[in-house]
Amino acid sequence: MYFHEGLTRRQILMAGxxxxxxxxxxxxxxxxxxxxxxxxxxxxxxxxxxxxxxxxLVMAGDSTxxxxxxxxxxxxxxxxxxxxxxxxxxxxxxxxxxxGAYLHSRSANGRNRDRNFQGFGRFTTNRRGEYRFxxxxxxPYPGRCPHIxxxxxxxxxxxxxxxxxxxxxxxxxxxxxxxxxxxxxxxELVSAEWRRIPESRIVEHRANFDIVLGVTPEERPxxxxx
Amino acid sequence: MRMLPxxxxxxxxxxxxxxxxxxxxxxxxxGKKRGKSEPFHSETVEEFVKKLMVFDKxxxxxxxxxxxxxxxxxxxxxxADTKKRGFVTRAxxxxxxxxxxxxxxxxxxxxxRPKGPKxxxxxxxxxxxxxxxx
Numbered sequence: 282m283y284f285h286e287g288l289t290r291r292q293i294l295m296a297g298x299x300x301x302x303x304x305x306x307x308x309x310x311x312x313x314x315x316x317x318x319x320x321x322x323x324x325x326x327x328x329x330x331x332x333x334x335x336x337x338l339v340m341a342g343d344s345t346x347x348x349x350x351x352x353x354x355x356x357x358x359x360x361x362x363x364x365x366x367x368x369x370x371x372x373x374x375x376x377x378x379x380x381g382a383y384l385h386s387r388s389a390n391g392r393n394r395d396r397n398f399q400g401f402g403r404f405t406t407n408r409r410g411e412y413r414f415x416x417x418x419x420x421p422y423p424g425r426c427p428h429i430x431x432x433x434x435x436x437x438x439x440x441x442x443x444x445x446x447x448x449x450x451x452x453x454x455x456x457x458x459x460x461x462x463x464x465x466x467x468x469e470l471v472s473a474e475w476r477r478i479p480e481s482r483i484v485e486h487r488a489n490f491d492i493v494l495g496v497t498p499e500e501r502p503x504x505x506x507x
Numbered sequence: 508m509r510m511l512p513x514x515x516x517x518x519x520x521x522x523x524x525x526x527x528x529x530x531x532x533x534x535x536x537x538g539k540k541r542g543k544s545e546p547f548h549s550e551t552v553e554e555f556v557k558k559l560m561v562f563d564k565x566x567x568x569x570x571x572x573x574x575x576x577x578x579x580x581x582x583x584x585x586x587a588d589t590k591k592r593g594f595v596t597r598a599x600x601x602x603x604x605x606x607x608x609x610x611x612x613x614x615x616x617x618x619x620r621p622k623g624p625k626x627x628x629x630x631x632x633x634x635x636x637x638x639x640x641x
Contacts, residue, residue: 464550
């Protein structure tokens with residue numbers, strides 16, 4: 282039976298299967314970036330958001346006392362698969378403080394929570410898709426390796442929820458979520474190196490985490506160079 | 508009235524079919540819950556090498572950083588290029604896979620687990636704020 286222009290049903294099915302396979306295999310199109318893998322949101326997205334939700338988690342509210350921990354300047358870009366920066370997206374992060382406690386009423390070790398640590402922050406990407414946070418280096422706690430939860434939104438619509446891990450941290454290999462990520466490439470895509478800033482007098486790090494979304498064309502910005 | 512048994516039989520078949528299908532249809536939305544990880548798949552060495560060598564545009568069997576447009580994977584290529592030749596081959600990637608593959612699962616709790624029947628440490632421990640576990 283012929284469907285169109287001399288194509289048989291088998292040819293159409295084969296073409297469809299190949300097309301689907303190409304979309305499913307990461308990197309099948311060598312001109313595109315890998316999509317950042319999703320990782321579970323977990324249970325500790327703040328159940329009561331703080332009044333202060335800016336991108337400086339080291340200083341909470343009007344307090345002038347910084348949070349305990351190794352300062353980390355977390356920066357990165359939110360990109361489409363063709364590498365264009367995606368503007369006006371909200372990046373949210375949340376993580377444990379230096380004592381391993383989340384900003385959540387059911388967090389373990391909540392009694393010892395560092396009240397100077399904001400625990401949660403937001404930043405809206407600029408026209409180049411860049412974001413920036415000042416936070417503390419995440420610490421391990423029973424059952425998990427160090428990680429920062431990351432969520433990307435456009436308005437109220439959640440585009441990606443994932444977790445950022447510290448490259449080469451010895452606890453990674455024992456973390457059930459890290460191990461379940463699929464493969465070496467996927468783990469690489471949700472990991473960042475924490476580089477010590479040598480000129481800083483205190484213990485301070487830089488970490489870069491670029492996030493690639495599998496956005497559809499209509500969600501891409503009009504200005505691709507933006 | 509003769510139709511009644513047939514109607515009942517037909518209805519029972521429909522109910523049985525629905526009963527069999529519902530769990531499968533419910534399983535899909537569960538997996539797509541907000542913020543869920545992507546389904547776990549233990550990667551093979553062939554899959555790993557194939558995913559990267561597709562970027563070997565020159566088809567010379569040598570993958571370079573210039574060919575790998577996704578800079579987030581340049582560190583991975585550095586680790587694979589143990590001989591510091593400026594490119595990696597299929598064999599380099601296979602060796603990297605052997606060194607770094609974690610094979611999914613629940614971590615090496617087994618090796619950390621103290622011996623003895625009374626041990627309470629193990630993969631079933633809930634652990635901390637970690638409560639990230641499901």
